[in-house]
Amino acid sequence: MSFTLPELPYSFNALEQAIDAQTVEIHYTKHHTAYLNNLNAALEKYPQFFNHPIEHILADLNQVPEEIRTAVRNNGGGYYNHILYWNGFSPDGGGEPKGKLGQLIERTFGSFLSFSKEIEKAGMTRFGSGWAWLSRKSDGSLVIHSTPNQDTPLAEGLHPVIGVDVWEHAYYLRYQNRRADYLGAIWKIINWEEAEKRYLQ
Numbered sequence: 001m002s003f004t005l006p007e008l009p010y011s012f013n014a015l016e017q018a019i020d021a022q023t024v025e026i027h028y029t030k031h032h033t034a035y036l037n038n039l040n041a042a043l044e045k046y047p048q049f050f051n052h053p054i055e056h057i058l059a060d061l062n063q064v065p066e067e068i069r070t071a072v073r074n075n076g077g078g079y080y081n082h083i084l085y086w087n088g089f090s091p092d093g094g095g096e097p098k099g100k101l102g103q104l105i106e107r108t109f110g111s112f113l114s115f116s117k118e119i120e121k122a123g124m125t126r127f128g129s130g131w132a133w134l135s136r137k138s139d140g141s142l143v144i145h146s147t148p149n150q151d152t153p154l155a156e157g158l159h160p161v162i163g164v165d166v167w168e169h170a171y172y173l174r175y176q177n178r179r180a181d182y183l184g185a186i187w188k189i190i191n192w193e194e195a196e197k198r199y200l201q
């Protein structure tokens with residue numbers, strides 16, 4: 001069994017308050033699909049990996065044969081990161097987090113505002129392509145960081161809570177070069193219920 005693309009949890013135009021329909025459609029049907037197809041193609045020679053959860057493969061890339069390791073790192077990472085990305089948004093999202101995660105964010109970063117500014121800074125200072133993250137450390141504490149390309153927090157021993165794609169393909173049609181405007185807009189669509197669920201996982 002090869003890896004498959006989970007359905008988008010909303011229509012292409014559902015995130016319009018932050019991300020336009022054409023960007024969502026191309027990003028999901030072209031970019032995300034390409035990562036999936038390239039991952040499956042790379043694993044064809046080593047089909048035993050189709051039985052492993054993608055999280056386990058990415059958390060320990062050294063177990064992947066060297067011949068396909070870079071392909072799995074890039075395309076497996078792209079496959080996994082984009083599943084987090086889509087499920088991390090909702091047309092009914094936005095606002096401020098409540099519950100345990102909301103409390104911890106306040107305690108760790110001082111306020112929701114300073115938390116959001118730090119995520120935006122992580123995205124702005126990632127040179128070239130990559131991701132900004134809120135992740136959970138093994139001791140339960142929170143950390144804001146970024147990764148290059150399609151590298152995942154899992155490879156650093158971190159558990160992702162929120163992932164924001166800062167590749168140009170994620171924002172260029174509406175925002176052109178204005179990555180900061182895209183980062184400022186995503187707060188309208190963050191699915192805090194999903195983030196809380198991931199934090200508690």
Ligand code: MN
Pocket residue numbers: 027031082165167169170
């Ligand atoms: Mn992307």
